[in-house]
Amino acid sequence: MMKKILFFFALIFFVYACQPPGSGTDRTYETETEEEYVEPAVITFDESSGEASVDKNFYFLFDVSGSMEEYCAGKPKIDGAKAAIFEFLKKVPDNVNIGLLFFGVNNDQYGIQEMVPLGMNNKDEFYNKISVVEPQGGTPLANATYFGMSRLVEQYKKQLGYGEYRLIVITDGIASYPDDFKKQLIELKKYPFIALYGIGLCIDGRHMLKSYSLSYTDANNYEELGKALVETIAESEDFDPDDFDLSDIE
Numbered sequence: 001m002m003k004k005i006l007f008f009f010a011l012i013f014f015v016y017a018c019q020p021p022g023s024g025t026d027r028t029y030e031t032e033t034e035e036e037y038v039e040p041a042v043i044t045f046d047e048s049s050g051e052a053s054v055d056k057n058f059y060f061l062f063d064v065s066g067s068m069e070e071y072c073a074g075k076p077k078i079d080g081a082k083a084a085i086f087e088f089l090k091k092v093p094d095n096v097n098i099g100l101l102f103f104g105v106n107n108d109q110y111g112i113q114e115m116v117p118l119g120m121n122n123k124d125e126f127y128n129k130i131s132v133v134e135p136q137g138g139t140p141l142a143n144a145t146y147f148g149m150s151r152l153v154e155q156y157k158k159q160l161g162y163g164e165y166r167l168i169v170i171t172d173g174i175a176s177y178p179d180d181f182k183k184q185l186i187e188l189k190k191y192p193f194i195a196l197y198g199i200g201l202c203i204d205g206r207h208m209l210k211s212y213s214l215s216y217t218d219a220n221n222y223e224e225l226g227k228a229l230v231e232t233i234a235e236s237e238d239f240d241p242d243d244f245d246l247s248d249i250e
Contacts, residue, residue: 041190043153045160053159056096056166058233059118059152061144062130063171063201065104069135070172072202073221077172078135080222081201085130088229094121099151100129103144104137111140111176118151141175142184149187152194165194168232169209170225172201178208185212197232201225 062085068078092098099118105111115129116122145167152165167188175181185208188196198209198216210216217228 036186036189038186038189040192043157043161045157047160050158050160052162054163055120055159056164056233057099057118057152057155058092058096058166058168059099059101059148061101061103061141061148061167061169061171062133063104063139063173064102064133064136065139065171065173066135066137067139067173068104072172075222077201078133081170081225082130084222084226084229086127087226089123089127092123092233094123096120097155098122098126099148100126101144101147102129102133103140104135106136110143111137112143112147114147114151118155138176139171139173140177141169141171142177142180145169145181145184145188149184149191149194153191156191156193161193166197166232167194168197168199168229169213170199170201170229171207171209172203175208182208185209188212197228199225199228199232 062081064078068081069076071077073080097118097120098116099114100116101112101114103112105113107113116126148167148169152167156163156165185196188194189212196209196213198207198213199219200207200209200216201219202221203218207216215231217224217231219225219228
């Protein structure tokens with residue numbers, strides 16, 4: 001009898017433990033990183049080549065892998081994502097630094113390509129690059145994350161440790177090399193001044209970004225994608241989320 005009771009409680013514990021976090025109706029997950037402790041990187045500043053600045057920096061990693069041509073919520077993912085980004089850009093002030101990198105491109109540069117260097121007054125360039133891109137190759141999330149992290153660390157040094165730094169990943173799939181991606185996410189933890197925001201577009205199941213992002217959103221349609229983009233900058237005092245009109249995104 002005692003063995004049956006112990007087995008019953010063990011079974012309950014197993015079922016409970018196997019339930020995925022955030023399995024409720026809320027699609028936005030405020031997650032904690034995994035338990036790996038990483039010693040913060042030591043960064044030295046050179047005042048002769050930098051200047052103290054509180055500028056905000058948002059660097060976007062945008063998935064252009066082949067799966068972005070698949071349909072979700074009634075249209076190709078690439079088209080719906082473009083529409084959401086265009087509405088988002090309308091309200092982003094010119095006095096912040098934004099940058100854009102495509103990952104999944106067919107080239108010999110590890111499947112990534114920086115399209116818009118981090119800087120101000122470049123929304124038109126950002127818009128134009130997004131407008132013409134089409135789905136292409138794989139999903140080199142590890143390479144993209146490394147590049148985006150490096151750009152933000154460079155900017156952090158230029159601003160002598162002041163300002164805000166956010167890395168925003170928009171993807172519809174699992175990394176081509178998951179182990180490498182995990183290593184890179186752990187590496188990113190060496191730079192706690194970089195806030196990682198993950199947005200999964202029409203993804204079934206858990207994504208590794210959920211375990212390492214400051215905030216992760218499962219976007220199952222393009223209005224949710226637009227809201228998630230707004231959320232990435234909502235905590236900055238220069239932005240009012242109520243200013244964003246997402247009614248045109250379907």
